[in-house]
Amino acid sequence: MTVLVAVLLVAIGGAVGAVARWGIGEGWKALRERDGRPSIILDLVPWPVFLANILASFLLGVFVAQLGSASAGGARLGYLLLGTGLCGAMSTLSSAAIEIVDLSRRRFTVIGVGYLLLSIGAGMSALWLGLVIGR
Template identity: 50%
Template sequence: MSPGTVLLGALLVGIGGGAGSALRWWLRDLGMREAARRYRNGDVRVKPWLTFFVNVLASFLLGLIVARLGSSAAGAAELGYLVLAAGFCGGLSTLSTAALDVVELMRRAGFAIAVSYLLLSVGTSMAMLWLGVVIAS
């Protein structure tokens, strides 16, 4: 790979990642504001599920993208993959926040709830990735 190609790839991943991260922030902010409006202590109850939602959404979109463009695409498809899969879906999903949610759930709600949330998050995300691949194929 030439230095120009690597630089272009990094730029495309950065652009897509920035857009995905901005969408994640906006969805979470919207959800937190709505929870605060509707429920007392809504942020505590809703926060992990907002992370769950964006991770599941990102997994589904990644399945669609990989099925359409392939994970080892070349040419224009590779550029699309970099922007959409590595960038946008990578920025939209968030393992670190999910991990923090599990730790907070363990502290507040106990081990069983935290592990259940973790398993549900991973299992649902995997299922949605598979569904995206099936739908797009």
């Protein structure tokens, strides 16, 4: 496999993953606008980032169960496209980190720590569930 093919696979998967993450955020905004009622839990906690990370973790579990991780052969191509590209772009530790820092700066430190712990626990659980379902 050439480096160019690997780069293209990761780029294509990454483009789809980034658009999916953006779509989750836009869908969340539309749902919140349609609902119209203020909610501390729904408006304060960065749920779109959480949802994107959990979905990416679940999908990564399924892909690893089906393809293996970055191993050799044809499965490697699938992993580059789906695992590295799609899931890598859909999940975003940096966005979660900035959301936690933002909550802390706004004096919602307990919510930020809770969000961090929930994200880690739910992400690991989603990955495990994807591994189990993907077999």
